[in-house]
Amino acid sequence: MKLASLKKGRDGELIVVSRDLGRYCGAADIAPTLQAALDEWDIAQPKLEARFEALQDEQITSFPFTPAECHSPLPRAYHWADGSAYVNHVELVRKARGADMPESFWTDPLMYQGGSDTFLGPTEEIAMPSTDWGIDFEAEVAVVTTDVPMGISAAKAEDSIRLLMLVNDVSLRNLIPGELAKGFGFYQSKPSSAFSPVAVTPDELGHHWRGGMVHLPLHAILNGEKIGSPNAGVDMTFNFPQLIAHAAKSRPLGAGTIIGSGTVSNVDRAAGSCCLAEVRMLEIIADGKAKTPFMQFGDQIEIAMYDENDSDIFGTIHQRVVQYVNPQ
Amino acid sequence: MKLASLKKGRDGELIVVSRDLGRYCGAADIAPTLQAALDEWDIAQPKLEARFEALQDEQITSFPFTPAECHSPLPRAYHWADGSAYVNHVELVRKARGADMPESFWTDPLMYQGGSDTFLGPTEEIAMPSTDWGIDFEAEVAVVTTDVPMGISAAKAEDSIRLLMLVNDVSLRNLIPGELAKGFGFYQSKPSSAFSPVAVTPDELGHHWRGGMVHLPLHAILNGEKIGSPNAGVDMTFNFPQLIAHAAKSRPLGAGTIIGSGTVSNVDRAAGSCCLAEVRMLEIIADGKAKTPFMQFGDQIEIAMYDENDSDIFGTIHQRVVQYVNPQ
Numbered sequence: 001m002k003l004a005s006l007k008k009g010r011d012g013e014l015i016v017v018s019r020d021l022g023r024y025c026g027a028a029d030i031a032p033t034l035q036a037a038l039d040e041w042d043i044a045q046p047k048l049e050a051r052f053e054a055l056q057d058e059q060i061t062s063f064p065f066t067p068a069e070c071h072s073p074l075p076r077a078y079h080w081a082d083g084s085a086y087v088n089h090v091e092l093v094r095k096a097r098g099a100d101m102p103e104s105f106w107t108d109p110l111m112y113q114g115g116s117d118t119f120l121g122p123t124e125e126i127a128m129p130s131t132d133w134g135i136d137f138e139a140e141v142a143v144v145t146t147d148v149p150m151g152i153s154a155a156k157a158e159d160s161i162r163l164l165m166l167v168n169d170v171s172l173r174n175l176i177p178g179e180l181a182k183g184f185g186f187y188q189s190k191p192s193s194a195f196s197p198v199a200v201t202p203d204e205l206g207h208h209w210r211g212g213m214v215h216l217p218l219h220a221i222l223n224g225e226k227i228g229s230p231n232a233g234v235d236m237t238f239n240f241p242q243l244i245a246h247a248a249k250s251r252p253l254g255a256g257t258i259i260g261s262g263t264v265s266n267v268d269r270a271a272g273s274c275c276l277a278e279v280r281m282l283e284i285i286a287d288g289k290a291k292t293p294f295m296q297f298g299d300q301i302e303i304a305m306y307d308e309n310d311s312d313i314f315g316t317i318h319q320r321v322v323q324y325v326n327p328q
Numbered sequence: 329m330k331l332a333s334l335k336k337g338r339d340g341e342l343i344v345v346s347r348d349l350g351r352y353c354g355a356a357d358i359a360p361t362l363q364a365a366l367d368e369w370d371i372a373q374p375k376l377e378a379r380f381e382a383l384q385d386e387q388i389t390s391f392p393f394t395p396a397e398c399h400s401p402l403p404r405a406y407h408w409a410d411g412s413a414y415v416n417h418v419e420l421v422r423k424a425r426g427a428d429m430p431e432s433f434w435t436d437p438l439m440y441q442g443g444s445d446t447f448l449g450p451t452e453e454i455a456m457p458s459t460d461w462g463i464d465f466e467a468e469v470a471v472v473t474t475d476v477p478m479g480i481s482a483a484k485a486e487d488s489i490r491l492l493m494l495v496n497d498v499s500l501r502n503l504i505p506g507e508l509a510k511g512f513g514f515y516q517s518k519p520s521s522a523f524s525p526v527a528v529t530p531d532e533l534g535h536h537w538r539g540g541m542v543h544l545p546l547h548a549i550l551n552g553e554k555i556g557s558p559n560a561g562v563d564m565t566f567n568f569p570q571l572i573a574h575a576a577k578s579r580p581l582g583a584g585t586i587i588g589s590g591t592v593s594n595v596d597r598a599a600g601s602c603c604l605a606e607v608r609m610l611e612i613i614a615d616g617k618a619k620t621p622f623m624q625f626g627d628q629i630e631i632a633m634y635d636e637n638d639s640d641i642f643g644t645i646h647q648r649v650v651q652y653v654n655p656q
Contacts, residue, residue: 010367038475039338076582078405078444078445079443079444102509104402104510105510108510110510110511111512111515112513113441113442114441116406117582117584117585118579118580118581128578129479133578148512149654149655149656150455151457151654151656152656153656156656171425172578175578181430182430182432182433182436182438183438183508183513184412184438184513184514185440185511185512186512186513186575187409187439187575188577189578191578192579192580228496236625246516247515250456250500250503250516250517250519250647251443251446251519252520253445253446254338255338257445270590293624294381324478324479326478326479327482328477
C-alpha cells in the first residue's frame with residue numbers, strides 16, 4: 001500500500017494513496033498520523049491495507065492526489081540516520097582530494113544522524129541565505145522501521161522494515177570541510193531533508209525489492225536535465241538490514257526510525273550521479289578542476305523512481321532553491 | 329513550575345510536580361504529553377502554571393511523587409543536540425593524548441546530534457553487552473526550546489528556552505576513537521541518554537539562571553562517592569543561547585528541541601569531574617596512566633543539582649549499569 005500525510009498541524013493527516021498516485025482517501029480514523037500508525041503498526045496495518053484495497057477497487061470516496069498538498073510522509077520524526085552505503089561514491093570523493101580510503105570502509109558502514117524535527121515537504125522550497133554555502137542535493141532511498149531491539153542481527157533486521165521512501169538529503173558542501181575538521185561530524189552542513197510525497201510498503205516494489213535493497217534506477221533531474229539515474233540495487237555495499245543492524249548496535253531504535261542509503265552511485269559512470277558533488281569530483285579527476293557549480297537560487301531538483309511501466313512509485317520530490325530572508 | 333512524565337505509553341503522561349518534589353497532580357487534561365504542551369506552549373503554559381500554583385497551595389488533589397514512576401520528561405524527542413560548552417574539558421581531553429586544540433574551538437562550538445527516539449528513564453538501568461565498550465556517564469545541563477527560526481541570533485535565542493533538565497549523556501569511550509577516525513562523528517558511541525525526573529521553567533532557578541547559564545554546582549556521585557561538583561555557570565565558554573544559535577544556523581529547530589551543555593567542567597580541579605574520562609585524563613597528565621576504570625556492571629551513578637537550601641531542583645538521575653542480554 002501507499003501512504004502519505006496531508007499538510008495539517010505539525011504531524012500531518014494520514015491518507016492512503018492509490019497505486020497510480022491518482023487518488024487518495026482519508027485514513028485518520030484508523031490512525032491520525034503516520035507516526036501514530038507506526039506506533040501501533042500491527043493494529044493499523046491490516047486496516048490501512050483494507051482501505052487501500054477499497055481505494056484500488058473504487059469502493060470508497062476518493063479525491064485527486066496532489067503532492068503539493070502533502071508534507072513529507074513523516075513531517076517530523078524521532079530518528080533520521082543516513083548511511084553511506086554506496087562506498088564507491090565515498091572512494092570517489094576521497095580520490096578527488098587525493099586521499100586513500102581506509103579498507104574498513106568496505107566492511108563498517110559510515111552513518112550520520114540528521115535533523116528530524118523540521119523536515120521539508122516534498123515540493124517545499126530549499127531556502128538558504130547564500131549560495132556560498134554550496135547547496136547540493138543528494139538523491140537517496142530510505143526505509144522506515146518499526147521498533148528494533150538493540151543488538152539486532154542484519155539477518156533479522158529486514159523484518160523491521162515497514163515502509164520505503166525517497167530522500168533529498170540537502171547538503172551544504174562548503175560548510176562540510178570546516179565542520180568535519182572539528183571531528184564531530186556533520187551538523188550545520190546537513191540542513192532539513194525532504195522525502196518523497198508517498199511512503200510505500202516493500203511489497204509495492206514486487207521483485208524490485210530483494211536482498212534488502214531496491215533494484216531500480218533513481219532519477220535526479222536538475223532544471224529539467226538528467227544528472228543521473230544509477231540503479232539503487234547496484235554497488236550498494238551495505239543493504240538496508242545491515243544499515244539497521246549498524247544503527248542498533250548500542251541502543252534500540254524507536255518505531256518510525258528512518259534509515260537512509262546515502263547518495264546512490266554506480267561504478268558504471270554512464271549512469272550519472274545523484275549529487276553535484278560527485279559530478280564535480282569526476283570533473284576534478286578528469287580535468288583537474290570542477291566546472292559544474294552547486295545549486296543557484298531558482299534551480300530546481302526532481303528526484304523520482306519509476307517501475308517497469310514508467311509509473312512513478314513514490315511521487316516526485318520537486319524542490320526549488322530560494323534565498324532565505326532572516327525574519328529577525 | 330516543574331513538569332514530569334509518568335510512565336505511560338510511548339510519550340508518558342504529563343504531570344505537574346511541586347517545588348519540593350514531594351507531590352504531583354495530573355495535567356493530561358491540559359496537554360496529554362510534555363511534547364503536546366511544548367507544541368502549543370502559549371496555550372498550555374498559563375494553564376500549567378495555574379495548576380502548579382494550585383498544587384503549591386494544596387488546593388488540588390495530589391499524590392506522592394516518585395522518580396521511579398517517571399520516564400524522562402520527554403520520553404522521546406524530535407531533536408537532541410549536545411554541545412561541548414566547557415571548552416577547558418575538551419582541551420584537557422586533547423592534552424592527555426598530546427594533541428593541541430585548534431584556536432577556533434574557543435569561538436565555534438562543537439556539537440553532535442544524539443539519538444532521541446529511545447531515551448532512558450531517570451532511574452532506568454544502563455544495559456550494555458560488555459564493559460569493554462568503556463561505559464561512562466557525562467553529567468550535563470540541558471534546555472528545551474520552543475520553535476526556533478533558522479538564523480536566530482544568540483541575543484534572541486534566550487527567549488526560546490522553555491525548560492531546563494539534567495542529562496546523563498551515556499558514552500561508550502572505547503568505541504569513540506574508531507568512530508571519530510571514520511570522520512562522521514559519534515553514533516554507536518553515544519547510546520541512549522537519560523534525563524532528570526523533572527523539567528523546570530527557568531524562573532524556578534531564580535538568580536541562579538542568568539547570562540544564559542545555570543550558576544549552581546552539578547553533582548556526580550559514583551557508587552555513593554562524589555566524583556565532582558563543578559559549577560555549571562563557571563567556565564561555560566558558550567552559553568545556551570549561543571548553542572541554540574549554533575544549532576539553528578542552517579535550519580529551524582522544532583518545539584521540544586533539547587540542547588545540552590556538554591560535560592560540565594571547571595578549570596579549578598578541586599571541583600572534581602562530571603565524567604570518568606576526565607578523571608582518567610587528569611590521571612594520565614599527572615602519572616602517565618589512568619587508574620580509574622570506566623563503569624562496571626553494578627556501578628551506580630547519581631546526578632543532581634541542589635539550590636542554596638540543599639533542595640533537589642530536578643530530581644536525581646540514578647542509574648545502574650547492568651549486562652545487556654540480547655533477546656535474539
